[in-house]
Amino acid sequence: MGGGCVELEGGGIPLAPVIDMFRALAADVSEGELDELLGVARGELGRLVPELDDGRSHALVGERDPSRLLELIVAVIGRLASERPLVLVFEDVQWADQATLDLLALLVSGSVTRPLLLVLTVRSDELHRAHPFRRMTARWEQQRALERLELERLGAVDVAAQMEAILGEPPDRELVDLVFERSEGIPLFVEELLGAVRDGGIDQDYLPPSLRDVVLARADLLSDSAQHLLRVVSAAARWVPDWLLTTVAQLPEAELHAGLREAVEQQLLVVDGSGPGYALRHALARTAIHEDLLPHERAGLHRAYAEAIERRADHTVARAAATASRPVDLDLDSATMLAHHWLAAHDVPRALPASVRAGRAAAAASAPAAARRHFELALELWSQVPEAAESASITHGQLLEHAATAAHRAGDPNRALALIDQALSEAGDDPAPDLARLHVRRAELLGDLSREEEGLAELEHAVRLLPPEPPTPVHAYALSSQARALARVADFERAGEVATQALAAAEAVGATEDRLGAQGMLATSMLYAGDFERAIELERRTGDDALAAGLIWVGMRSLVNLSDMYLMLGRYDDAISAVDQGMTLAEQAGLGRTAGSFLRGNKAEALLRAGRFDEAMEHSGPGLEAPGIFAGNLRLLRSEIHLVSGRLAEAEHDLREARGHLRTSSAAQFVYPLAGLEADLARSRGDLEAAHLTLERTLDRGDLGEDPRYKWPILSLTARTEADRALAARDAGHPVPEDAIARSAAVRDEALAIARRSPADRGHQSLVLAEHARLHRTGEAEAWRDAVDHTRAMNEQLPLAYALYRHAEALSGAGDIKAAAAPAAEALALAHAAGAAPLKADVEALIRRARLRTAEPSNGAALPAAAAADPEPNAVERLGLTAREGEVLRLVADGRSNGQIAETLFISRKTASVHVSNILSKLGVSTRVEAAALAHRRGIADAPADTAA
Secondary structure, three states: EEEEOOOOOOOOOOOOHHHHHHHHHHHOOOOOHHHHHHHHHHHHHHHHOOOHHOOOOOOOOOOOOOHHHHHHHOOOHHHHHHOOOOEEEEOOHHHOHHHHHHHHHHHHHOOOOOEEHHHHHHOOOOHHHHHOHHHHHHHHHOOOOOOOOOOOOOHHHHHHHHHHHHHHHOHHHHHHHHHHHHHOOOOHHHHHHHHHHOOOOOOOOOOOOOOHHHHHHHOOOHHHHHHHHHHHHOOOOOOEEEEHHHHHHHOHHHHHHHHHHHHHHHEEEEEEEEOOEEOOHHHHHHHHHHOOOOHHHHHHHHHHHHHHHHHHHHHHHHHHHHOOOOOOOHHHHHHHHHHHHHHHHHOHHHHHHHHHHHHHHHHHOOHHHHHHHHHHHHHHHHHOOOOOHHHOOHHHHHHHHHHHHHHHHHOOOOHHHHHHOOOOOOOOHOOHHHHHHHHHHHHHHHHHOOHHHHHHHHHHHHHHHHOOOOOHHHHHHHHHHHHHHHHHHHHHHHHHHHHHHHHHHHHOOOHHHHHHHHHHHHHHHHHHHOHHHHHHHHHHHHHHHHHHOOOOOHHHHHHHHHHHHHHOOOHHHEEEEEHHHHHHHHHHHEEEEEEEEHHHHHHHHHHOOOOOOOHHHHHHHOOOOOOHHHHHHHHHHHEEEEEEEOOOHHHHHHHHHHHHHOOOOHHHHHHHHHHHHHHHHHHHHHHHHHHHHHHHHHOOOOOOOOOOOOOOHHHHHHHHHHHHHHHHHOOOOOOOOOOHHHHHHHHHHHHHHHHOOHHHHHHHHHHHHHHHHHHHHOOOOHHHHHHHHHHOOOOOOHHEEEEEEEHHHHHHHOOOHHHHHHHHHHHHHHHHHHOHHHHHHHHHHHHHHHHOOOOOOOOOOOOOOOOOOOOOOHHHOOOOOHHHHHHHHHHHHHOOOHHHHHHHHHOOOOHHHHHHHHHHHOOOOHHHHHHHHHHHOOOHHHHHOOOOO
C-alpha cells in the first residue's frame, strides 16, 4: 500500500498517506474482512477516512491522549502484516505533517513485530537543517534494520534501462544519447523528455532549462479539454475524486472522458483507484501547472472547489445527523481541503470559519498538530473579518483556548501557556466559571512545565473565584486538578482533603470523570497514610468504574496507580498481574505510548526488584513510548539494570537519555533516582568524591516534598558511600574525612526520625544503620544481621544479597569464618541468579580473601572454596600481561582506586591509569569489575602484589 504527503497553504493534510492507504484498503477488501482487520479501531478511523465509517455509533476512547489514533493505526498495520509480508510506501515525506512523522517513528521503532517493509521517499534538497525528518533519520541511522539509499543521477546505461521500461522495448541508441544529455540523468526529466521527444513535441536541439518547462511543453501538446483538466486537477492539490472533478471542470461528459483519457495516455495524469479519482503523475508537475495559471484563474478554481466541497459536505452531514446517535461534522480530509481552498481563493470571511471547522475536525481525529495550525491560522484571520465571532460561531477567547489545548496536546506547553495567558488577558468580565476554567488550564500547563508551586497558586486562585454554592462542573474540575497537583508535590494529606471536596462536587453535578479522578486521589492518600488494603480496594474499584463508563484513560491511570501501590509494598507478582490486565486494554484503546509506557515501566521495575534482570530489560526496552516522563521513566529503569549488571557504559548512555527526557522535572520520583544513578555510577568507577557531592547536593534540596518513599534509597546509598570513603581513607593511611562522619551521622538521624510505612522503608533504614556501624567499625555483625532480616522482608533480591555479603564480611572480619560461610553462599547464589556481576565479584573476592568454605549451590553457581586452587601457572603471562600489569591487576581485584594503586606501587596516578586501561584492553573487558572477576577466576588475585618500585 502507498500514499503521498502534500504541502498545502495553511498546513498539510494530517496523515495524508494513511488516508490514501486506507481508502485503497476499503476498496480492495470485503466488508467482513474490513471489520476483522479494523476491529475496535473502525469507529475512530472512520473519522479520518469516511469510507471506513460503517454508520454505527462507536464509543469514544479517552479524548485526552492525541496519540490514541496512531496506536490504532499501528495495530491495524500489525494485523495486515500478520496475514502476509506488508510493504508500506510513504512518498514525499518532506511534506509530512507531524502526525505522519509520529506514525513513522512508531513503525521504525519496531512497534509492529510482523514482516513489514517501510519505503520512504523524500526530496533531500527540500530538507532544511531544522526539518524534523532530518533529526529523525539521524537517530534511525544507528538501527541495523534500516537502509538509506541516496539516489544519484543516472548514468547512460541506467537511463537506457529506464527508457526501455517505459517504452516496453529497447530504445534507439540515438534517442538514448539525446535523452541522457538533455535530462542530465535525472529520472523525472528522463521520463518527461522521453514522452515529449517520442511524440515529436520537442526538437532535438531544445534543452528545457527546468522541469517546469518540460511539463508545460508536454501539456501544450494536449487538446484544450485535456489542458483544462490538468489545470483543474493541479488546483486540487493531491488528488481529485470523479464527482469533484466533474463538478469543477464543467465539461460535457464525452469531452470530459476524452480529455481524461488523453492526459492519462500522455502520462501526465494517473488514475487513483482508491477514490476513484485522478492525480497528476508528479507533485512537481502539479506545481508547474498550478503556477502557470493566471491569478484570477487560480482563485476561481479554488473557489469552485470550496463551493463544491461545502455543498456536498453540508448535505452529507445533515443526512448523517438525522440518523446518527452522536454529533456529526465534516471528516478531517474534507474539512482540511475546504479550509485550504477558501484560503487559496483569498476569501478570508469564508476561510475563517472553515479553518475553525478544520481545527475541530483535526482535534476530534487526534491530530493536534494539524488542529493547532488551523486554530492559529484562524487567529491570524480573525481581525480581517467583520463580526468574526458570529461568522465562526466561536468567541476569540474560546478560539484561544482551543488553540492552547491543541498546542498542549501537540507537545508545546510553552506555546499553550502563552495562548492561555492571552485568553486570560482578554477575559475581562467573563463569568467566574469561565475564568476559573482558564486558570485551571493554566495551572495544568505550569505543572507539566515543572512549575508546580506556581500551578498550585493558580489552582488556589481558580477555586477562590468560584462561589461555594452551588457546586458546578468547574468546581469538580478545579478541585480534582488541585488534588492531583498536591499529590505531585507529595502533600498527600492535603491532597486527600481536596479530593474529598472534589468527590462531593463531582457527585452533585454528575461529573463522572472528575469523580473517578478524585476517588483515585483518595486511594493514593490512604496508601501514604498507611491504610494499604483500603487504598488498594478503592483504587481497584475506581479502575473498574472508569472502564465500565468508557473512560479508558482514567481506567489506565488507575491501573498504573494500582501496580505502583503493589510495587511500594513489595508485592511484585500482584504488580505484574495488574500491569498485564492494563496492557491489554491500553493496546486496544491506543494508549500504549502513554499509560501503556508507565505500565510497562512498572512491570520492568517489579521484575528488577524480584531479581529477574533479563526479563526486566526486555520490558524496559525502547519502543513506542511518548517522549518526556514516559520515555524517561523507562530509560531510568534500563540504566539501573545496566548498572547493577556491571555494564557501566550502557548505564551512562541510558542515564543521559533519561536526563534529556526529565531535565525539567522536579518530581521526587524522578529527581532522586536520577541523582542515585549518577552517584552510584561514580561510586562504581571508584570516584567516591563525585558520588559524595552528587548525593549531598540532592539531599540538601528543599523542594522535593516531605514523602520519603523515593528518598529512602538515596539515604542508604549515601550511608554506603560515606562508609566507603571512610574505609578508603583508612586503607590509604589517611584520617577519615570529617564530612564523611558528619554526613553518615546526619543520614542515620534522619533515618531514625522519618516515617517508615512499608517494608522497603524499614529495609533501607536498616541498611543506613548498618553502614553507619561499618564506618565506625562497631557492632557491625549485629547491624548487618538486622539488615538481612529487614531486606528479606522487603522482598527485593539485590538489597538482600548486599546485606548478606556485608554480614559475611563483618563475621569474617571478627574471625567467625565458619558463620560467615552461609550468608556468603546465599549472597553469591542471589547475585549469580540475578546477573548482578559487580556484587557477585565482590562476594567471590570475599570468599577467596577470607578462605570461606562454601558448598556448591543448587542453582549451579560455582562458589570458590577455602582450599582454593593455586594460581594458574604463568597466569599473568598467559593473559598477555607484563609483571607490572599483573601487580596492578591484583590491586584492581582488591578494589583499589587508581590513586591507591599509585600510592601502593610508588608510581604516578597517570601511570596507574595507563596500566589499568592497558589491562582492560588486553583482557577484552570493559570494566574494572569484569577485570577483577577474571583475576579471581584465574587465581591471580590471591597472589601478593610486589610493592617494589
